Amino acid sequence: MAATGERSELDRFLEQHPDIDVVDAIYSDLCNLWRGKRINRADAAKIYDQGLPVAGAMFLLDVTGDTSDPGGRGLSDGDPDDLGRPVAGSLVPVPWATRPTAQVLIDVFHLDGRPYDASPRQLLAKVAQRIRDRGWRPQIAAELEFYLIDPKRSADGAPQQPILPGSGERASSRQVYSMADLDDYGPFIEEVTRACAAQNIPANVASSEYAPGQMEINLRHGGDPVVAADHAVLLQRVVMALAPKHGMRATFMAKPFPDEEGSGLHYHVSLPDMDGNNLFDDGSQLGSETMRHAIGGMKVLAPESAAIFLPNINAYRRVFAGSYSAGSFSWGDNNRTTSIRLPVGDGKAKRLEHRIAGADANPYLTLAAILAGLEHGIVNRIDPGPPQEGDRQQETGDMPSTWRDALTAMEDGDRLADYLGRDYIDLYLATKRAEMERFLAIPSALEYSWYLGG
Numbered sequence: 001m002a003a004t005g006e007r008s009e010l011d012r013f014l015e016q017h018p019d020i021d022v023v024d025a026i027y028s029d030l031c032n033l034w035r036g037k038r039i040n041r042a043d044a045a046k047i048y049d050q051g052l053p054v055a056g057a058m059f060l061l062d063v064t065g066d067t068s069d070p071g072g073r074g075l076s077d078g079d080p081d082d083l084g085r086p087v088a089g090s091l092v093p094v095p096w097a098t099r100p101t102a103q104v105l106i107d108v109f110h111l112d113g114r115p116y117d118a119s120p121r122q123l124l125a126k127v128a129q130r131i132r133d134r135g136w137r138p139q140i141a142a143e144l145e146f147y148l149i150d151p152k153r154s155a156d157g158a159p160q161q162p163i164l165p166g167s168g169e170r171a172s173s174r175q176v177y178s179m180a181d182l183d184d185y186g187p188f189i190e191e192v193t194r195a196c197a198a199q200n201i202p203a204n205v206a207s208s209e210y211a212p213g214q215m216e217i218n219l220r221h222g223g224d225p226v227v228a229a230d231h232a233v234l235l236q237r238v239v240m241a242l243a244p245k246h247g248m249r250a251t252f253m254a255k256p257f258p259d260e261e262g263s264g265l266h267y268h269v270s271l272p273d274m275d276g277n278n279l280f281d282d283g284s285q286l287g288s289e290t291m292r293h294a295i296g297g298m299k300v301l302a303p304e305s306a307a308i309f310l311p312n313i314n315a316y317r318r319v320f321a322g323s324y325s326a327g328s329f330s331w332g333d334n335n336r337t338t339s340i341r342l343p344v345g346d347g348k349a350k351r352l353e354h355r356i357a358g359a360d361a362n363p364y365l366t367l368a369a370i371l372a373g374l375e376h377g378i379v380n381r382i383d384p385g386p387p388q389e390g391d392r393q394q395e396t397g398d399m400p401s402t403w404r405d406a407l408t409a410m411e412d413g414d415r416l417a418d419y420l421g422r423d424y425i426d427l428y429l430a431t432k433r434a435e436m437e438r439f440l441a442i443p444s445a446l447e448y449s450w451y452l453g454g
Contacts, residue, residue: 005086005104007048013091014041017102024094024103025052025084028233030120030431031063031311032362036106047106052084054108059118060431063312068434070427073118082116084108090230092199096191096241103199105230118427120364121226127368127419128225131375136279138371139270139351140228141221144235145263145359147256148185148213148248156445159256161212162248171212185215188246192217195238201231211260213248221268225367232265232363254310254358255317262318263359267370268343269294270351281350285333286387287342288350295340295352296384297377298370299329299398302339302356304413305369306399306406307432309357313403313439318358328398330388338388356399365420372419403436 014020023044026036035058039047046052057074061067067074084106094101108116115122131138150160150170161171164184171184189206196203202220217239219231236252243250255262271279271290282288302309310316331340331352341353357366376382400406407429410416417425 004107005048005088005091007045009088009091010044010048010086013102014044017093017100019100020093020102021100022102023047023091024101025086025106026103027054027059027084027106027108028120028362028364029059029061030118030362030365030428031061032120032233032236032360033061033063033065034237047084047104048086051109052106053081054084054106055079056082056108056110056116056118059108059116059120060427062431062435062438064435064438066434066438068430070430070434071423073427082108082110087230089200095195095198096238096245105234117421118424120362120368121229123420123424124229124364124368124371125226127371127375130419131225131371134375135274137223137272137274137276138225138374139221139223139272140225140367141219141268142228142232142235142363143216143218143264143266143268144232144239144252145214145216145265146236146239146250146252147211147263148188148215148243148250149256151244151247151249159251165246185246188242188248189215191242191245192238195242196235199234199238201234201238203235211257214261214263221270223272225371226364228267229363229367252359254312254315254360256314258317264318264355265357265359265361265363265366267354267357267367268351269354269370269374270348271374272348276348278348278350280352281347283346285342285344285346287352290378291342291350291352292384293377293381294374295331295377296382297375297380298340298354298373299331299377299384300382301369301373301376301413301415302329303399303406303409304416305373305410306356307403307410307428308365308369309361310400310403310406311358311361311432313436315358315360316402319356319399331384332387332389335387335389342387368420369416372416375419376415407433407436 021041023039025047026034029035057079060070069075087105087107090105094103108119148162150162154160164171203217204220205218207216222228239250280287280291330338332338333342334344339356354370400409411429
């Protein structure tokens, strides 16, 4: 999906799908929310022939959809249009739509043809190209955890476990990898599987996780980091679209239940060279010196990348609650309590698993930060220190412990800015700080309960 789509792709698709009425041209913004435009079939050719006008400042909205005019974009500059162009190979049907619908990913460009500098997809593409220029061809696979919840909230607005489709009872099982749980959610999982096949999303494993209603879906590995992130965001779209059809909602919120496990976005990364040799493999379980240097770079960049991996106040509830994610950077052999796990495997399968990011992190920006750490560590031969053993979940120390601290660490750092650009770092900071201040300005129900008085 890296190149710009051609008109012939649309013509073939419409010939094969004569019932299609509309085409949704979509993209994912800074907060990983879907935005775009719906085009009638008769006008769909225009987005291939001429491009689609898109206000670039849409990439800089906060999670509420508000703009803080970061860097003078969105208000001060008159909110000008840029140009969206279809991503080759991304035109697919939308199986869950009530009206015959197709969707196509778009990349956004400045009017002079330059990639739009605030597009998460374009930023990942820039980092991926830097990796390829070194002769490396990383193989990437994502794992996404999420909760299925009741569409109805509790009296205080909190989420509730879902009502199981078969029994009509509220979910309560905490049996990780339970086949009975998979059977309970069978119709939903089957429809997700069919939708993924229709949209060329390489989903291959589904499992129940450690809490009622918590699921994980894995994606097969691929050789293009941008496409791997495309698949992650598109899988999220499928899951969230189909859950209501089965009487549930889906959420990728990092820690929706205070007493249950959090949800993460895990990326598996291996590093073949141009000849297919895995540079992470030396025949040992701990991997090659190159792998250790990659981990060292991820360790160095982790504090200033935390604002991307953990992009809101809720994400820190997951990290510091023993949810298989430590508040201090760690790595270890086949250890799910460390930040970087080395799964069992050798040869072409030798890889690392990055486990810091919450499930609501932006998949494009998350992978860009991971690959930035990988390159920085290998080039500078950074030693990550010895691998850690045992339970590392309660460790704290070298990672920001709050949202505000993470934004400060991003601002003070200079390594991530070398990859994403200082201008983008400043735009990200302005957007997220405005979101944080708006959040903190609103008293919570707990504040009223504790402090209002009798």
